[in-house]
Amino acid sequence: MGIDYKLTEHLQKYFGFDRFKGQQEEVIKSVLDGHDTFVLMPTGGGKSLCYQLPALIMDGTAIIISPLIALMKNQVDSIRSFGTEDGIAHFLNSSLTKAAAQKxxxxVTSGKTKLLYVAPESLTKEDNIDFLKNVKISFYAIDEAHCISEWGxxxxxxxxxxKPIVSEIGQAPLIALTATATAKVQHDIQKTLGMLxxxxFKASFNRPxxxxxxxxxxxxxxQIIKFIKEHEGKxxxxxxxxxxxxxxxTETLVVNNIKALPYHAGMDSTTRSGNQDKFLMEEVDVIVATIAFGMGIDKPDVRFVIHYDIPKSLEGYYQETGRAGRxxxxxxCITLYxxxxxxxxxxFMQGKPVAEQEIGRQLLLDTASYAESAICRRIILLNYFGEKLEEPCGNCDNCVNPKEQIEAKDEICRALQAIIEVKEKYKAEHLSDILTGKKTAAIKSFRHYELEAFGSGNDHGEKFWNAVFRQSLIAGFxxxxxxxxxxxxxxQKGYDFLENPVDFLLVRNHDYDAIEEEANAAAAQASGAGDPELFSMLKxxxxxxxxxxxxxxxxIFQDPSLADMALQYPITLEELKYIQGVGEGKAKRYGKEFVELIKSYVEENEIDRPQDMVVKSVANKSKIKVGIIQSIDRKLSLDDIAASIGIDMKDLISEIxxxxxxxxxxxxxxxxxxxxxxxRQEEIFEYFREANNDSIEDALKELGEDEYTDSDVRLMRIRFLSELGN
Structure with missing residues (x-):
């Protein structure tokens, strides 16, 4: 009948499947024939089977080297569930008692055990090495092999x-498996394991x-609560x-009636694995986790993966998003950037060895480049892993809603010239202030208003220039x-660009910091942000x-607050205090007439209120804010307060x-x-008393940008609002 039929027979006997997936069969034959084997198979491609089946067929015990205790336990339970004998698979790690380790x-000695899972730390222990020297080993499998590479x-x-330990225990074929590896990481793995x-075997990275x-x-x-409510029960x-x-x-989600549990390495292992099991058993819908969660999690119906923070590398991103839709x-797969x-x-990279910093910096640049790009996300991802996709995928945000791009060759040149003019001794924020012509305290003290670059970019705002510097970093200038x-x-590439500038497209509105602020000021114009008619009545x-x-x-209330009311329709003072920029004090002081107006508007127009969108916050969530208020009560200098909580003055003013x-x-x-x-205080105070709006830009134009700094005016606006409004 031949080996193919037999392999399918074994597959049916042990795992109950009647056919192999992708390249599994070729990989298994390679292992059975005694060859060293490298397997690159995206999450959900069925990597585990590539070593589990040959281990069950071959003589001796396969040593599976795996990085996580929780993952080993999962795999061992899974193998045992296919057989009748518990001894068929075991793990050997620090979590075992002496008696359990002896069992x-x-x-293993009696030949019952076909798969022995070992943590790399346990493998290095002298008594384990001595024990394994006397075991008939069928092969070694190194799972999650990207852990070998500094570029992983x-x-x-x-x-x-x-590798040196395996050589000491005894020679046997190696199979290295990973779900993500660039060509550089793959070479590093093979070289380190001596299996060039x-x-x-490489499967496609495309998950359509x-x-x-x-x-x-x-x-x-x-953003997250709204998304989860729209995908209820998934x-x-x-x-x-x-x-x-x-x-x-997790606390915020639970307060908003979402079944969620946390998972991170700081929790005790019982709670952590209990939370993981509840997620697998569908007792909760959402798990909120650090990257400690997910290696080898075999839940096929994860419907969404959200990154609250941008990951450190595209490989990490690909692996984590790969847990969706298996x-x-x-x-x-949504990333908030x-x-x-x-x-x-x-x-976080400060203080690390230079080589590690260089690697980390490069990986971060790749990630930023992916996040800020206007081209098909799938094309970028596959290209990163050395695979070509000829046509845009049609299944990512950049394909569905293409972004507008603008020519920015001239702006890049101005930004680079500013860096050269200050002799490469300043940060992006200071350079943005130079280009926009802002007379900040730092610019005055360094006399940078005398530079040629000063004000040469005042046709754009500082957020735009920050984006130009980021794009210049990504481009390698x-x-x-x-x-x-x-x-x-x-x-050198930057100098070459200045020498011979070529077209450079910048994504319009891809200045993400600016978008953050605009999003917070959520279309006070009420252009689609909420109900235009109600917005105008509230005004x-x-x-x-x-x-x-x-x-x-x-x-009384700023425009963003009115826009948020027109979006969320609060009809009680309790609901009103959750509206952006309102809080308890303002709700009590000015809110009564506003909620009455909204209530009658909602009833007259039979409006279905999006109640889930009023995000309830967790009490005492912001210790920082309480700390700031207490420090100001004690009359501490604002500079000292900013330093003590590790933020700069601009951010402190935003908090206040x-x-x-x-x-x-x-x-x-x-x-x-x-x-x-x-x-001078009186002049700014009187300006705001007469002003139509609270715009800092308008105030600076009126009061004179040479006379006052952005911070001066913002701080006086705080005093004005506090005295008159609160």
Whole structure:
């Protein structure tokens, strides 16, 4: 009958399948024939079977080296469920008691055990090495082999010691398996394991059923809750970078009636595996996790994967999104992106060895480039893994809603010239201020207003210039010196571009930081953001109240708050306090007439209110805000407050604005008296009393940009709103 039929027979006998998937059969034959074998198969392609079946067929015990204890347990349970004898598969790791470890050794020695899962750390222990020297080993399988490579997304130094230890235990064929590896990572794995002559099997990286989308991160909690409510009852994973964010986001989801549980390495292993099991058993819909979750998770019907934070590498991104739609059904992959997140990840690299920093920087650039690109997401991803896709996929945001691009050759040249003019000694933010012609304190003290570049880019805003610097980084014209405060330096490629500029397309509106702010100011024009008719009625009501109280309208509620009301239709003061920029104080003080108007409007027009969109927040969520209020009460200098919580002055002012906009009274007179004399304070205060709006740009034009800085005016606006509005 021949070997093919027999293999199918074994497949049927052990796993109950009647046919192989993709290249599984060829891989298994390669292992059975005693060849070293390298397998690159995307998540859901059936990698595990490639070593499980030959291990069951061959004489001896296969040693499976695997990085995670939870993953080993899963795999062992899965193998045992196919057979009648528990001893057929075991794991040997630090979680076992002495007696349990002895039972494993006895089963292996007696020949019962066909698969022995071992953590790389356990493999290096002397007594384990001595024990394995006397075992008949069929082959070694190195699962999640990308952990070997420093260029891989989950590098583990102990993986690099596998080859010498395997040689010490005894020679047998090797099979290395991974779901993601670029050509560089693949070569690194084969070289480190001494298997450059291995048979290589690569499956396509294309997962046509996955929809890829990158969204600007504006109000992430609201964005996520709205999405989950629209996909009620479906299974999903949300990835966050920090354990703290995992805990916070899970709490917020639960408060908003979403069945969610957290998962991260800081939890005790019982709780963690309990949460994982509840997700697998569909007792909860959503798991919020750090990247510790998911290696080898075999849940076929995960319908969405959301990245709250941008991942550190495209390989990590591909592997994590690959957990969606493994059954070939719907799989929506959404990433919330903010350029600030990239800066945060860069900060984490400070202090690491130079080689590691260079690798990390390159991986981050690839990720930023993917997030900010206007071309088909699938083309970029497949190209990254060395695969060509001829036509755009039609199943990603860039294909479904193409982005407008603008020619920015001239802008790139101006940005590069500014870097050269300041002798490569400044960061992007300072350079943006130079280009837009802003006389900040730093620009005054360095006399940078005398530079040729000063004001040469005032046809655009600072957010646009920040985007130009980011795109220049991605294009390789400049690099960021992470160790040295993030100063921007020129590369040879940048000098070549200045010498001979060529067309350069920039995605319009791909200035993500600007989009964040615009999204927060959510179309005060009410262009599709909410109900235009209600928006206009709310503006009229605000005008009426402002006349009665003799206050500028923006003191009562700002436009973004009205736009949010027109979107969410709050009809009680309780609901109103969750509206953007309102809070409890303002809701009580000005809210009564607004909710009455909205309530009657909703009844008259029989409107279905999107109740799920009022995102309930978790009490005491913002310790930072409480800390800021207490520090201001103690009259601490704002510079000291910013330094103590690790943010810059601009961000601190934004935090204070949020506090004041939501109705809390704050007194910063003591700080203002230090930086502005009485007459100047009075001038700005009077300006806002007469102004039609609270725009800082308009205020600076009126008051004189040479006279006042952006911070001066923002701080005085805080005093004005706090005194008159709260």
């Amino acid at each position: 494993v050794r006895d089963d 997304h989950d590098f583990r130094p102990e993986y690099r010691r596998i 002559e291995a048979n290589v 059923n996955l929809f890829y989308e990158v969204k600007p991160k504006s109000k992430p909690e609201s 299974s999903g994973i949300i990835y966050c970078l920090s354990r703290k964010k995992v805990e916070e986001l 059954d070939g059904g719907e799989g929506i 903010s350029a600030k997140d990239i800066q945060k990840l860069e900060k 400049i690099y960021k010196d992470i160790e040295n405060y993030g100063l921007l330096k020129m590369t 009229d009501l605000r005008k009426k109240i402002s006349k009665k109280l003799n206050l500028p309208p923006f003191v 604005e949020t506090i004041v906009n939501s109705g809390t009274k704050i007194n910063i007179d003591y700080y203002l008296d230090e930086i502005l004399d009485e007459d």
